[in-house]
Amino acid sequence: MEQIQQMLSSKSEALINKENNYGAHNYHPLPVVLEKGEGVFVWDVDGKKYYDFLSAYSAVNQGHCHPEIVGAMVQQAQKLTLTSRAFYNDQLGVYEEYVTNYFGFDKVLPMNTGAEAVETALKLCRKWAYEVKGIAENQAQIIVCENNFHGRTTTIISFSNDETARKSFGPFTDGFIKIEYDNIEALEKALESSKNIAGFLVEPIQGEAGVYVPSEGYLAKAKALCEKHNVLFIADEVQTGIARTGKLLAVHHENVQPDILILGKALSGGVYPVSAVLANNSIMDVIKPGQHGSTFGGNPVAAAVAVAALEVIKNEKLAENAERLGVLLRKGLSDIAAKNPLVTIVRGKGLLNAIVIDCDEESELAWEICLKFRDYGLLAKPTHGNKIRLAPPLVITEEQIQDCLSIIEKALNDFK
Ligand SMILES: *Cc1c(COP(=O)(O)O)cnc(C)c1O
Secondary structure (H helix, E strand, O other), rough: OOOOOOOHHHHHHHHHHHHHOOOOOOOOOOOEEEEEEEOOOOEEEOOEEEEOOOOHHOOOOOOEHHHHHHHHHHHHHHHOOOOOOOOOOHHHHHHHHHHHHHHHHOEEEEOOOHHHHHHHHHHHHHHHHHHHHHOOOOOOOEEEOOOOOEEEEEEEOOOOHHHHHHHHOOOOOOOOOEOOOHHHHHHHHHHHOOEEEEEEEOOOOOOOOOOOOOOOOHHHHHHHHHOOOOOOEEEEEEOOOOOOOOOOOOOHHHOOOEEEEEEEEHHOOOOOEEEEEEHHHHHOOOOOOOOOOOOOOOOHHHHHHHHHHHHHHHHHHHHHHHHHHHHHHHHHHHHHHHOOOOOOEEEOOEEEEEEEEOOOOOOOHHHHHHHHHHHHHEOEEEEEEEEEEEOOOOOOOOHHHHHHHHHHHHHHHHOO
């Protein structure tokens, strides 16, 4: 096979240059320029086909351009796109009833992006703390975890420990206590440290940090501790939710129902920005008119798209598929790791997985490996230096998983 790295076509190069010249440099994309997607595949501007093993950070769980989701979007877009929440529309209530039944909550607050939904959850938690729990104004504390990723707004980066995301963006928002992830004693200690704890915000699996799966029982124990202390358990399932880890929600692996659930990404199957915060009335009803909102949140296109996207998850049994094929993928990756010392760890749940490459976080090796994957027809990206997330759309088949394992093995062998 081609040992020399594939050259970029002049067409790709010209388009990359445009982004470089006219776009802010807030991302460092892998050099591949895509123009089409269908199911598990994407195509570049030269017609080369790739398996998508990022799925837009798990937004495209239902596969690229799913005809039913795109169909719902087109149909609604031709009829009514935006009313704002100044008026009612004929889609929002239908979606709200559907999504709350689907996830088992009384109410939903619709937003657009993941970060907005996290912000919404934090505001909701604080307001509940003051008005229901009875914490003194401005004293509420929310417990968060080290190495979290919850988005990019000023408040959210206030409690990040990713210095790249934080440096020179201060001053930051107060009111957060950071503890070690997957450490139940640390949570217990933090909960006992003050009467002013309002909530515990947690990713059921830390995705951006490199797909850290907590110890079995962690989430259930954390939920029980929160209950004991009258503290809201807030699950950020923006990346782990909606069938990605082999259950509808990752917390379902431990039979946990969060007090506040945050969804985004795959809530639209990647066709439109749709996010949501779900909670029961005792919490959600603290929000009154004028206290929170968004011009686009809950618009008719978003509502129609989200219903279609959630129906696809159920109709195509994507949670079951993710569970079954995740086992196969990790088995195959472990077999590769047994033969190739470059791969030190294989971990994940369902189809949210990562391999850890034997190099330090500053090394370029994982990036080089991803370029090789690309050359062989599979797209993935390193996260935190030496980890490569492997998260294909959940519509992938067993045969395709085997094909991808061959690509991964062949590419890794080039670095042996
Ligand atoms: C992606 C992500 C977010 C932020 O979502 P955006 O739509 O990018 O704002 C928040 N939380 C988690 C766990 C995520 O993976």
